[in-house]
Amino acid sequence: IGVVIMDEFHFYAEPDRGWAWQVPLLELNRAQFLLMSATLGDVTLLERDLARRTGRATAVVTSVERPVPLRFEWVMTPMHETIADLLSTNQSPVYVVHFTQASAVERAQALMSVNVCRRAEKDAIAEMIGGFRFTAGFGKTLTRLVRHGIGVHHAGMLPKYRRLVELLTQAGLLKVICGTDTLGVGINVPIRTVLFTGLSKYDGTRTRLLKAREFHQIAGRAGRAGFDVAGTVVVQAPDHVIDNARTLAKVGDDPKKRRKIVRKKPPEGTVGYGEATFARLVAAEPEQLTSSFAVTHSMVLNVIGRPGDAFANGRKLLTDNHESRPAQRRHIRRAIAIYRALLAAGVVERLDTPDAEGRTVRLMVDLQRDFALNQPLSPLAYASFELLDRDAPTYALDVVSVIEATLDNPRQVLSAQLNKARGEAVAGMKAEGIEYEERMVLLEDITYPKPLVELLEAAYEMYRRGHPWVGDYAIEPKSVVRDMFERAMSFTEYVGYYSLARSEGVVLRYLADAYRALRQTVPEEARDEALGELIDWLGEVVRQTDSSLLEEWEALRSPAEVAAHVPGRLDDAPPPVTANARAFRVLVRNALFRRVELAALRRWDLLGELDAEAGWDGDAWRAALTPYFAEYGDNLVAIGTGPAARGPSMITITEEPERWLVRQVLDDPDGDRDWAITAEVDLNASDEEGAAVVWVTDVAPA
Incomplete structure (x- = not known):
């Protein structure tokens, strides 16, 4: 490697990934480096260090002259007035910076009372949006906002929604964008003004003031070259500061009255700031970058796997890095402990004499391709498939649970599952008359779903004995894909059920990761028909919700297609949902079984929401099933919802050119199997909707 270009080099100081920026500097001594960032500091x-390692003269470009100059301003007007002033003085687009996703959406909705766009501009927005598919949930909110000239942009949104906001902004049609710091990272969006709603944030541990580097990174998005000749950065004074200033202005210069005023304080749990804080951040240089080196099993294995003396290579890496001497000693002790564990497990062995490539230690196992870079627990998952019962009716879902346990936790989803489980548990305990103190104790044992937790934890411990490097990664049993499938829910229904509208993007990325892991990790010999259908179903759910995630992955798997792939068009649409007949059959089966589950729970209200348009409101469903419950018992087991109830023998699908005719049998306790839900599936409407469009025609015995 002759030249290494590292953009956004300020990530060198990131605790979790800073090592990835440092190791190339330590190891590629013959390369020429170009390290770039607008906020490097000293x-x-x-x-x-670079001059010493490479033997080259190192040039530092320290010019702070921006091609588009910035003007900084501290304002004491309420937020609505501030935004109105910026719009009236032609300083849009305005990017309103928030530090939580919820506050960004709330601000955007509050701005609906401001007349942001003219009628002609709203017409242009509607024309550009065209037939763009907005789903239920957050899609309904976003379509109202963007048609009013207001955008929202944060990491919890679906990628297609973020792309929509970016393209409308590039076209000059959105005047205000409320978002977090996801906007501007690798995206060329013309933001003329950045408006800070605050100068403090919660960093996952505590609430603190922004660092100079953070402030200048965000402020630097104002005034983009090629779009503007100047940019504006506005910092909004806190509400309590504005209120105090107004109160003082009312009493004038009378010292007695001013002393009697009780000044408002920052809200509890926040960090106060004022104009002095603003001035300090504007003038401050970014903080000096600090080293974030780390030693892992995979790093030790990679050093051992390279040609040459592993001890000499490791010694150089551990003693000639950018860490302090005490930190280096900690890294050395950890590396020695990892090496001894690998040696004891038989993963590596010491050679009496160096081999042909100079190795004094060699690996005794084959590591998977891209080891520790892509699903490091995949080999554990592969080994765990043999522990499953192939004949069990839940086999396909058990394979999914194994894969899910190796994926990163979608924190927002698991939190929503936990809240839902605890809410249902509290309701049940109240109904049983359990006292408050006992309820609180019992709630400690409630968690989100963790299928196969005992089997997977035992498999993990056994696997770790022979593969110590997996100790760097935790097995995390959870159920998102499985939960969604067992509940027979669509993506929109699942997001609505757990109130995850603001985190749709998190849910979709997790589903896409699960789909890729299932495709890549589960060997053909471990697949059966049910698992194949489930994988196809999951891929189609992701593709129909937002095809961009899978299109990018599939394009990268086929490099010849990358050049032809043109992302970012508003008319990008997934293929017809009916084109994948295998996956569509699963969607249809799930849609019918969803109605079975709701009928078993007597949720006439939810059944009415699904089928009122077809003439089957809640009252119609109740009336149709009253004779059924009179015959088989009015209890929660009168309609079966287990694996047998959703088996292929319980549903019949007759395919016609423009519709499918479906009959879903109800699993009654006597085994009569004479009651059924009959329905038609509109194929054209399904393609337009991206989901199975079902019209119930009858609920009755044969």
């Missing part, structure tokens, strides 16, 4: 130590 790089004297890096300059000297």
